[in-house]
Amino acid sequence: MNPVHEPSRRQIVQAALATGALAAVSHAASRTAGNSTVTESTAILRPPMAHELPPLPYADTALDPIISAKTISFHYGKHHKAYVDNLNGLLKDLPDLAGLSLEDLIKKVAGDSSKAGVFNNAAQIWNHTFYWKSLHPKGGGKPTGKLADKINASFGDYDKFKEAFANAAKTQFGSGWAWLVANGDKLEVVKTPNAETPLTQGKKCLLTIDVWEHAYYLDFQNKRPDYVTAVIEKLLNWEFAAANLG
Numbered sequence: 001m002n003p004v005h006e007p008s009r010r011q012i013v014q015a016a017l018a019t020g021a022l023a024a025v026s027h028a029a030s031r032t033a034g035n036s037t038v039t040e041s042t043a044i045l046r047p048p049m050a051h052e053l054p055p056l057p058y059a060d061t062a063l064d065p066i067i068s069a070k071t072i073s074f075h076y077g078k079h080h081k082a083y084v085d086n087l088n089g090l091l092k093d094l095p096d097l098a099g100l101s102l103e104d105l106i107k108k109v110a111g112d113s114s115k116a117g118v119f120n121n122a123a124q125i126w127n128h129t130f131y132w133k134s135l136h137p138k139g140g141g142k143p144t145g146k147l148a149d150k151i152n153a154s155f156g157d158y159d160k161f162k163e164a165f166a167n168a169a170k171t172q173f174g175s176g177w178a179w180l181v182a183n184g185d186k187l188e189v190v191k192t193p194n195a196e197t198p199l200t201q202g203k204k205c206l207l208t209i210d211v212w213e214h215a216y217y218l219d220f221q222n223k224r225p226d227y228v229t230a231v232i233e234k235l236l237n238w239e240f241a242a243a244n245l246g
């Protein structure tokens with residue numbers, strides 16, 4: 001490589017500062033100690049707030065046999081990742097939105113038809129991250145404590161909640177989500193189509209079940225009700241729900 005084209009450490013830092021990529025400064029600068037200047041110069045071109053695919057909170061085999069590693073390889077490794085890549089691609093041309101947190105971005109573009117692509121990909125990132133946390137290999141069973149009291153007060157008892165949650169998940173027509181949310185003092189079960197999320201409705205999300213076909217088709221084919229029942233009985237992460245309730 002012609003050394004004339006290699007950026008100096010000072011140039012990298014200045015370029016990073018100029019683009020507001022403060023987080024990238026130490027990253028780029030630390031790499032100047034190495035010997036890969038090509039990587040260094042591309043590192044500072046990343047958007048300062050590029051959204052990332054969060055790590056799965058368990059091994060890809062942890063939810064087997066209800067949700068197999070093969071399903072996770074596609075659902076997390078392909079679908080969830082694609083939403084992240086798509087959003088970062090769209091935000092390259094939308095600098096005013098590129099600096100927002102994921103939640104702020106979702107709320108800002110919700111209902112704006114000119115930003116439907118941004119909303120769909122951003123909300124799907126958030127919904128999926130929330131979905132993975134809503135599941136736990138040792139989940140299921142009944143909630144306890146304050147959450148159990150709220151379930152009983154809002155639905156009558158756990159079985160009535162379970163019936164309502166399962167019914168929402170089974171009857172969401174086409175792609176979408178079933179949710180347990182807190183709306184003020186009351187808990188509610190709601191369903192949303194496609195990428196829609198209760199996050200934009202002023203409701204506090206506690207748990208979700210993804211009912212897009214990609215969530216269950218490899219393991220349950222067309223039998224969505226069997227997937228829903230198994231998730232509710234064996235995988236729901238009540239500790240996560242309780243933490244969300246606060």
Ligand code: MN
Binds near residue numbers: 075210212214
């Ligand atoms: Mn999904």
